[in-house]
Amino acid sequence: MSAKWAYALAILISVTIVIFYVLDPTKTTSVVSFSLRYAVPLILAAMVGIMCERSGVINIGIEGQMLMSAFAGFFGAALTGSLLLGTMIGVGTGMIMGAMLATGAVTWKMDQIIAGTIINILAAGLTSFFYAQGFTLPGITPTLRIPVLADIPLIGPVFFDNGLFTYAAIVSALLLWVLLFKTVWGLRTRSVGEKPSASDTSGIGVQKMRFWNVTIAGGLAGLAGAYLALEAAGTFERGLTAGRGFTALAIMIFGAWNPIGALAAAIFFGLTQGVASQLQTDAVVDIPPQFVNMLPYILTIVLLAIVSGRIKPPAAVGRPYEKD
Amino acid sequence: MHRKWGLAAAAAAAALVLAACGGSGGGSASSSSAGGGGGEGDCPGADAFCIGLVTDTGKVDDKSFNQSAWEGALEAAQASGGYAKYIETVDPKDYATNIGQFVSGGYDVIVTVGFLMGEATVAAAKENTGIQFIGVDQFQAEEIPNLTGLVFPEDKAGYAAGYLAGLMTKTNKIGAVLGTDTVPPVKLFGEGYKAGALAANPSASVTLVYHEPNNAFTDPEWGAAEAKKQLEQDHDIIFGAGGLTGNGALIEIAKAPGAGETIFCIGVDTDQFFTVPEAAKCLLTSAEKKLTLGTKDLVLMAKDGKAPGGNYFGLTGLAPYHDTEAAVPEDVKAKVAEVIAGLDAGTIATNVTLG
Amino acid sequence: MSTIDPAQTDLGITDPDPRRSGPLDRVPAIVIPVVSVLLAFAIGGILIWLQGVNPLFAYQVLFRDALGSVDGLERTMEKSTPLILTGLAVVVGLRAGLFNIGAQGQLLMGAIGAAWAGYNFTLPPLVHLPFCLIFGILCGAAWGSIAGALRAYRSVSEVITTIMLNSIAIALVDYLASRPLKEPDQPLSRTPLIAESAALPYIGPIPSGFILALVVAVFFGWLLVRTTQGFRFNTVGMNPGAARYAGISVKGTILLAMAVSGGLAGLGGAVETLGITGRFEPAFNIGLGFDGITIALLARANPLATIPAALLVGTLRAGSSSLQFQTGIEPEVVSVILALTLLFVSAPIVGKLLFRNRSIKQTTVTKGWGA
DSSP states (O other): OOHHHHHHHHHHHHHHHHHHHHHOHHHHHHHHHHHHHHHHHHHHHHHHHHHHHHTTOOOOOHHHHHHHHHHHHHHHHHHHTOHHHHHHHHHHHHHHHHHHHHIIIIISOOOHHHHHHHHHHHHHHHHHHTOOSSOOOSSOOOEEEOTTGGGSTTHHHHHSEEEHHHHHHHHHHHHHHHHHHHSHHHHHHHHHHHOHHHHHHTTOOHHHHHHHHHHHHHHHHHHHHHIIIIIISSSOOTTTTTTHHHHHHHHHHHTTTOHHHHHHHHHHHHHHHHHHHHHHHHTSSOOOHHHHHHHHHHHHHHHHHHSTTOOOOOTTTTOOOOOO | OHHHHHHHHHHHHHHHHHHHHHHHHHTTTTOOOSSSOSSOOSOSOSSSOEEEEEOSSSOTTSSSHHHHHHHHHHHHHHHHTOEEEEEOOSSGGGHHHHHHHHHHTTOSEEEEESGGGHHHHHHHHHHOTTSEEEEETOOOSSOBTTEEEEEOOHHHHHHHHHHHHHHHOSSSEEEEEESOTTSHHHHHHHHHHHHHHHHHOTTOEEEEEEOOSTTTTSOHHHHHHHHHHHHHTTOOEEEEESHHHHHHHHHHHHHSTTBTTTBEEEEEESOHHHHOGGGTTTEEEEEEEOHHHHHHHHHHHHHTTOOOOEEEEOOEEEOOOGGGGGGSOHHHHHHHHHHHHHHHHTSSOOOOOOO | OOSOOHHHHOOSSSOOOTTOOSGGGGHHHHHHHHHHHHHHHHHHHHHHHHTTOOHHHHHHHHHHHHHSSHHHHHHHHHHHHHHHHHHHHHHHHHHTTOOOTTHHHHHHHHHHHHHHHHHHOOOOHHHHHHHHHHHHHHHHHHHHHHHHHHHHHHOOOHHHHHHHHHHHHHHHHHHHHHTTTOOTTSSSSOOOOOOGGGSOOEETTEEHHHHHHHHHHHHHHHHHHHSHHHHHHHHHHHOHHHHHHTTOOHHHHHHHHHHHHHHHHHHHHHHIIIIIISSOOTTTTTTHHHHHHHHHHHTTTOTTTHHHHHHHHHHHHHHHHHHHHHHOOOTTHHHHHHHHHHHHHHSTHHHHHHOTTOOOOOOOOOOSSOO
């Protein structure tokens, strides 16, 4: 989205939230909290997409990577009796799934969307096939209240009184932005995604760069999966990811392949979801709930149609690199 | 070249190890037959009593109605020395085919689970008059002698749970996180809950939120987020009714500070103290429909040729208080027991209808 | 890919490498998919064996049920029909450089549209059935056109809009089936039954929808490969710049491709309603559109190859309930076999195993986000 529109929208939304906060602080805070919570897996998953695509690799398998990691993370935590170990197993599984995509899409130069689709089908099949009942988590994930900051009205309880995964998601977005745009690694990554032949000439190992970026991004998908199973839902069930991996792709595009943009887009999407269910429960007007539930999606489409035209994906995304 | 294959092999090996790890936990849960081991699925012989169960699109370990019905079939098999087997439906268009597997396999009783399978069951029952059919959650408009619909007045269970919630709330705000309202039993639970709460406490505000129809019963993360939102809006008693989505709400409420003291949750369908142990701390009760018992009873009746045909109303009620026993005052317990008795006797009406 | 290479416009199973010729080189095109399927079944067999069941017995059961009887064959054909059509829907998009993730939503619109046309009108059979089919196609096409128009005229990625439109369609058909189009005097969310005159007949044991799907697939096999319109699609997909230079309306072609793609998915939904279910119910049709993506990728964007791909998936699905009944193996094993097949068909593994010394070039079926 173009910067001008993005700022205008952000200011408009913020002002609206503040007005509602003045009218009803409790309700507004809870709806905004809901948005962030809903956004956490979307933020992490969108970062996976951005990291891969900025390197020139489409990752449509985020959904499967998250699902597999959620599965491994949950059963890992339940069997080892440690949430920390479970999280590490989840992240590790995510990296293995990332390496699988990298092997297919980078090393083997497979069609990248096929490679991702394979991961999605495989993950849905395996996690359902090996699902077992009767396991519970050894405890609940700790929350961290940041002193002073948490006392700020509205912003405090929303952003500074959360579980560790939530902070991890926000930090990962900020960090990825810094890495992408302020470091040598970022410059190289972007050049590999925009003009691989030029980077190759200047001595950057295109294949190696892509392989490791996709693998490490898998670790973030693992974190998202671990969040879903260990903190958000507190359990693993079949199909736990419920399409969030695909929504994250939309958010990545919405955020114009920029980590900060995607962070904002994810929170915006969470906000529309929170408002939708609040409208339903408050029953201000008697509209069928299905229409309220459509609202976030319609709003996203309308917004994109208005601000369109300026979102461009990395130039080399989707194309395996062939040396000339 | 070698390096490429090495990576591929490593990835494949890791996937297999992962699969094997999951499998070690899953082995027992995924064994499908209660009686004879693997091999042919047909009923072993004319003397054997064979029960076949077809799930709705879902699995027999869904911690919800498919599982409860399957447990009932298993209990009936044990009680009668019979044999029980299931098929899990993947595609709703396979209902008839899956029922047909048991018909041609020579089964004596066929249980079909879920109101969506109603039509396929009626058709199969009319075609196979020698086989007894039991349709769980399937209301029978016309009476077919070899088909009994096991139905539940969900609104009564919801009403009783709502009544309890109305008496227990301190903030005068109670909530519910529900599956989609396009599924009648869910709506009956939800509306019954609201009616009961208002009957007990006319000044209370009752918040119901339904998931969108997509993934309505399999989105625990949404259920948890909604529950959290309601908690933050000072709701102190929340009803989670919508398969795994509702379970997500229950687990979230159990994490809240004050859970089991000032904050409570209410489960649905079965006694969720056992199916969602994570929520035990906050779980006041569950609005139960006694599916396992009803299925078992009907199967055993069918065995003796005494299945009534038409509709058989299963029992509903509230599960025991378990860990929150001490938190519920005696006079509340007495009042709720009175309401349940009144609902059963028909002296109290929920006045809930599906529009 | 900066020039239009005629060999490249055929994205199908045929080997795209123009350097290779001669009779022997045609072999891999047939051998690789077959070996891939066998390999996938072998690994699936290990999963089955881990569950304590003899894999050979399990596969025997699966195929006997899906293919060994008239009933089974009928079911396999019924299951393959919508998969051919949604697969084609995704193929048409891919040809024009569009990734239509929205076949599911378009299929739902077609299914409910055909249901409405089927119960709401009383017409003679020869008119009613085509009317319902066309209405279903139009509903799907209209839904697809939304994404097409946004892509063509507002440059909004069709990936994002079709994901959103899927969610909207699911909510919309749910509303329609539970309120305005609901069958009265019963509690379920569903439309009334369609009239007899709107039902797709069976020709012996063969569902006529299946034949229709085959005809449509052959038609698109011809259209996309042999006609000017197909050339336009391919050119816009391959190189929009060159297409513009050649005087092809890129925007118009994109819009048309999404409308055709949506129409095909809509036809898939209509055939389901008119041929199998007889009414619309939200629980039906789950996942058919997403399966279309798998089919299109298995078929490597070749319209004719959607037929064997859909038949493979249909066979596995049709046999899976018998598999569970006879052996207790969970139906999900089918998904695993499918994913592995897709892997072996697409990855260079099989080619390298069989033809060690040849470098087999990878074909890219999909493009990026249509930059």
